[in-house]
Amino acid sequence: MASQLCLPVAPSLSSLKTVKPHFRDIQVGICVAIQRSDGRIHLALITEFKRENSCVTVEWVEKGVKKGKKIDLETIFLLNPALASAEHPKPSRSLASLSVAPSSTIRNRCMATSWIATIPQKNETPSEESLTVKVPSRPCLMKQKKSPCLREIEKLQKQREKRRRLQLEIRAQRALNVHTGNPNYEIMRMIDEYRRQLDSSKMSSLEPREDRRIYVCVRKRPLNQQETTMKDLDIITIPSHNVVMVHESKQKVDLTRYLENQTFCFDHAFDDTASNELVYQFTAQPLVESIFRKGMATCFAYGQTGSGKTHTMGGAFSGRDQDCSKGIYSLALSSAALLPVPFVT
Numbered sequence: 001m002a003s004q005l006c007l008p009v010a011p012s013l014s015s016l017k018t019v020k021p022h023f024r025d026i027q028v029g030i031c032v033a034i035q036r037s038d039g040r041i042h043l044a045l046i047t048e049f050k051r052e053n054s055c056v057t058v059e060w061v062e063k064g065v066k067k068g069k070k071i072d073l074e075t076i077f078l079l080n081p082a083l084a085s086a087e088h089p090k091p092s093r094s095l096a097s098l099s100v101a102p103s104s105t106i107r108n109r110c111m112a113t114s115w116i117a118t119i120p121q122k123n124e125t126p127s128e129e130s131l132t133v134k135v136p137s138r139p140c141l142m143k144q145k146k147s148p149c150l151r152e153i154e155k156l157q158k159q160r161e162k163r164r165r166l167q168l169e170i171r172a173q174r175a176l177n178v179h180t181g182n183p184n185y186e187i188m189r190m191i192d193e194y195r196r197q198l199d200s201s202k203m204s205s206l207e208p209r210e211d212r213r214i215y216v217c218v219r220k221r222p223l224n225q226q227e228t229t230m231k232d233l234d235i236i237t238i239p240s241h242n243v244v245m246v247h248e249s250k251q252k253v254d255l256t257r258y259l260e261n262q263t264f265c266f267d268h269a270f271d272d273t274a275s276n277e278l279v280y281q282f283t284a285q286p287l288v289e290s291i292f293r294k295g296m297a298t299c300f301a302y303g304q305t306g307s308g309k310t311h312t313m314g315g316a317f318s319g320r321d322q323d324c325s326k327g328i329y330s331l332a333l334s335s336a337a338l339l340p341v342p343f344v345t
């Protein structure tokens with residue numbers, strides 16, 4: 001931290017304003033400890049003091065860039081207990097030193113260890129290495145009654161620390177994912193977890209086909225070799241005999257990922273373990289039988305290229321050879337051959 005930060009040049013002494021006593025030692029031109037949103041504590045120069053709003057504007061230089069922010073006085077006193085203490089002598093206008101509370105003060109203000117920060121003298125050019133922090137051997141004991149505002153700050157601070165811990169865990173997990181070479185590992189794990197919680201009896205159950213004029217079935221194709229090599233995600237689950245679920249990976253504002261599951265209902269849904277025979281049994285076979293009862297029927301496969309229409313209707317491929325005996329066409333012919341020829345008038 002010290003090597004990256006330096007303070008802006010202090011304004012001239014004549015420009016320093018003294019404030020009312022109940023604001024103790026807060027003045028434009030003094031250096032105070034501030035805490036950044038990422039938890040870092042460092043020194044910054046007070047460049048504006050708004051008494052009516054009980055806040056100050058502080059500035060510092062980071063990697064050559066001048067930065068600033070507004071901070072309320074409660075937070076300033078919390079991080080700079082010496083300023084809040086009535087016994088503490090006023091800070092020297094030379095800005096030679098001041099005490100800075102570490103972040104642990106926020107958690108335990110009764111046993112706070114003071115940090116002394118050495119600031120370059122006015123005639124020294126502030127350099128990146130000029131800001132050093134020393135920890136004194138003697139701890140400074142302070143007892144202060146917490147105001148509701150301070151308690152609120154402490155609460156917020158704790159919540160922030162919790163969020164940061166969570167973020168670190170997520171980042172570590174992501175790093176691990178990258179390490180294992182699968183950027184989809186985390187979401188894959190969530191989908192697996194979801195599938196494990198499903199009622200397996202519902203998944204394998206096959207409800208008898210209802211007698212409807214139109215029957216729409218969906219078949220899930222397993223990932224092929226190329227998709228597996230590419231570590232593509234299998235985002236389809238068949239949780240029951242007529243539902244297809246699509247898992248969508250979403251991200252919250254705090255970067256945690258979660259699954260959003262969309263469900264689609266059909267007359268029948270086959271998972272990737274279903275065989276052509278099973279698909280036939282629940283789709284075309286009842287149609288063949290109805291034809292032999294003088295009915296008329298149409299069966300067709302519809303889907304994106306590569307989704308498995310030929311595999312289902314014509315039979316599984318082994319390289320360039322297709323096992324036609326296991327396709328819907330062939331299975332339909334086989335059942336037709338076993339049925340009695342209808343009486344034609």
Ligand SMILES: Nc1ncnc2c1ncn2[C@@H]1O[C@H](COP(=O)(O)OP(=O)(O)OP(=O)(O)O)[C@@H](O)[C@H]1O
Pocket residue numbers: 220221222224272303304305306307308309310311312316317
């Ligand atoms: N249920 C399944 N089990 C195993 N492999 C499958 C399954 N469904 C499809 N495949 C495989 O996926 C690949 C694509 O399938 P298929 O050729 O049947 O798709 P398609 O829908 O007919 O594509 P196109 O519209 O381009 O003709 C094939 O290699 C096939 O063997």
